[in-house]
């Protein structure tokens with residue numbers, strides 16, 4: 001009798017576990033439309049890129065973002081734009097917009113710049129572990145659809161990647177300081193292609209992540225997080241950092257590394273990020 005009671009308890013527990021598992025699956029929102037928060041980098045007084053750059057980054061990012069919105073909306077996604085015009089939106093506001101959406105992912109669109117005109121290629125950034133699959137998928141498709149080389153999937157603590165609580169990716173769609181890649185970017189059909197490839201990455205974020213888990217997807221181990229201070233200086237210091245790291249000792253702002261808010265405010269005001 002006692003044994004039978006035990007068996008019944010076991011069965012009930014099993015049924016309860018199955019019920020809970022099904023419930024959590026349904027609650028994961030697989031069937032409900034995902035919201036994609038599209039973030040067009042820069043805007044307003046912030047052109048993006050480096051001083052003197054001929055092609056304005058803010059215009060290219062907005063155009064790709066708008067095209068991406070059209071493609072994703074046509075695919076049944078709900079889309080939220082952090083900006084849909086030539087306006088400056090602080091990084092904190094961009095993150096607040098992202099974080100106010102449930103069952104959502106965040107895609108920040110940027111173009112790269114460097115003082116060395118020969119620098120080229122596509123790179124995709126993520127920060128949190130749960131953003132890796134999305135980063136890998138977007139990178140896979142954008143690189144596949146662009147003539148530019150791959151600079152890899154990288155982990156870096158950009159503000160919009162660290163402060164977003166949903167899976168977040170920042171894709172650098174080529175260098176506007178490179179004459180060839182700037183030429184691509186200025187072509188509307190190429191920007192449409194970029195949007196379609198980013199959308200393909202969004203749609204495939206689960207499958208690419210798993211099927212390429214050992215080959216195409218960079219692991220956390222192979223992409224160490226960059227030093228926090230680097231994110232504010234990626235455009236300025238890429239060259240000088242490789243030449244001499246001693247420059248750091250003369251950096252009067254070094255002490256502010258203990259004050260993230262100040263650095264973030266500076267990033268927001270100059271928006272050197274991405």
Ligand SMILES: [Zn+2]
Nearest residue numbers: 041048110274
């Ligand atoms: Zn940028």
